[in-house]
Amino acid sequence: VPYSGDAVPLPEKSLIAEVRCAVSTRGSSIIRGIGDDCAVLRLRPDQDTLVTTDFTLEGIHFRRDWHPPESVGHRCLTRGLSDIAAMGGEPITAFLSLALPRDLPQTWVRRFTHGLLKLAHEHGVTLAGGDTAQSPGGILADIVVLGTVRRGKAILRSGARAGDRIFVSGELGGSAAALTAMRSGKKSNSLQYRRHFYPEARLQLACILRERNLASAMIDTSDGLSTDLGHICEESNVGAEIEPALIPHARVGKPAEDVSLDFALHGGEDYELLFTARPGKRIPPEIAGVRITQIGRVTRGRGIVLVDAKGRKRQLRARGWEHFRP
């Protein structure tokens, strides 16, 4: 019995409050939950809200002896921004949860924060909160980014249809190539491997694709082409044919050279946009200063098939990207 300890009769107002608070009146505002780059919430009538969360963990996503703190902060936020871009959205605000080992020098944190906030500022994103904790092991960060997109305009993974063409922005494989170089002991820096140390989320490109209704489905290449195209195929219930000769390979290192096909197919963390477009749509070869390349087409079948210049086909398995990792 509520208020049972209260001898004074209750005013009606408080009873109303009681009932109101006991009965949840929240309708489900979730348009799209697990299974896309962001969750899509309808919190207001005219706009949808996008939410994405991404870990950045020492030893998994970066190494302190390989990555300058500014790069770790930059990459941490880019993971979230790129998920917003992958929905055709615009980022609004970010939240950072950060767990730090006791012995971490203060300068590391300062430089990390500098890298993160510099990027946030460039995109008009405010860091609005978060959590801090002591870490039992390495440095642990979790970034949450909230974004917005006009009602019903989010570009989902599930919109591809047989006959659509498949496009990718920029070049692929550069980020994985940087890790491999570092693992083999080569000094690597952001001059040779800009896309690894300071990747850009393709927000302006994403906005244009949305405004012009060019993309039927979209994802960012955070896990690598083979994995991420697999996600589009799975969510859209389609297959894909890719021509390896068309895939734009990143040029990295010193002297600069093209990365191998394996890197371009399976290497992650390039944060390019992979999207499909209906047959009628004209896709320019460059949008917002970023090269756009058609690499294949959506098929009725299941799975992803590589087709070489002579028309020979072989199945492409998602190799994931774990074996490139630190």
Add this chain to the structure above:
Amino acid sequence: VPYSGDAVPLPEKSLIAEVRCAVSTRGSSIIRGIGDDCAVLRLRPDQDTLVTTDFTLEGIHFRRDWHPPESVGHRCLTRGLSDIAAMGGEPITAFLSLALPRDLPQTWVRRFTHGLLKLAHEHGVTLAGGDTAQSPGGILADIVVLGTVRRGKAILRSGARAGDRIFVSGELGGSAAALTAMRSGKKSNSLQYRRHFYPEARLQLACILRERNLASAMIDTSDGLSTDLGHICEESNVGAEIEPALIPHARVGKPAEDVSLDFALHGGEDYELLFTARPGKRIPPEIAGVRITQIGRVTRGRGIVLVDAKGRKRQLRARGWEHFRP
């Protein structure tokens, strides 16, 4: 030059898209950022959106040999729900980022998720997304909870004024007492220490406080009374006088006994609500089935002072809660 690779003249529509996407039109929608239990965003005209993120880290917030997985999942979500309660809000949806060691048994994850989802269901909260990763060390979880509160109605830490009375819900110190018992090797379970293993966020109480405009400032006791009251004082620019004899001590263990004053003053993770009320407001001794106790009053000075039965005063220092931790 955008579209520089495109020989075909551009239709006007695409130029408009270009400009629209280059110029950020997002106004600042952040009403309250860092420095409260949640960030407050104004994404729609009639309601404010609350966002909170909280880590749950193995070895810091729980130990696998002390806490059943269901309890870890329950406590993980409670951390977020309690922050929403502390603002007088209602939770809508949650996002879980989870990094797991390679060798973690699948049953652990299943039981953790069960504990978390059971609580989510009880509060009508949907788990709408998140991230998973491999952990370099122990189990790492980060929970994000989005909530809602009527425009301008969020109960902030900064609303206390000299002369307000200070109240706390339920009893304090039970959670810290459980940890101390376990550290000393005593078997402890949820029957003896319910508030430690399965704490309830005081959402209904919070809702009533908001609907009836009873609280001028509020926070949840996640870090312990001395620390959390310190946050209210700091954000409100006031001081406080507490009568230790009035503080409701938790009764825990077997045989059940009252926890010590130290636990009640400094032990965290009780997830009770600590709030202030203006002199005129009548505060019932029980709201929504939860005992409400006045423990002191807000003063003009700085710092928190303990006043004993004979009127003797001594300064209370925020001892934090780290030394009770696993």
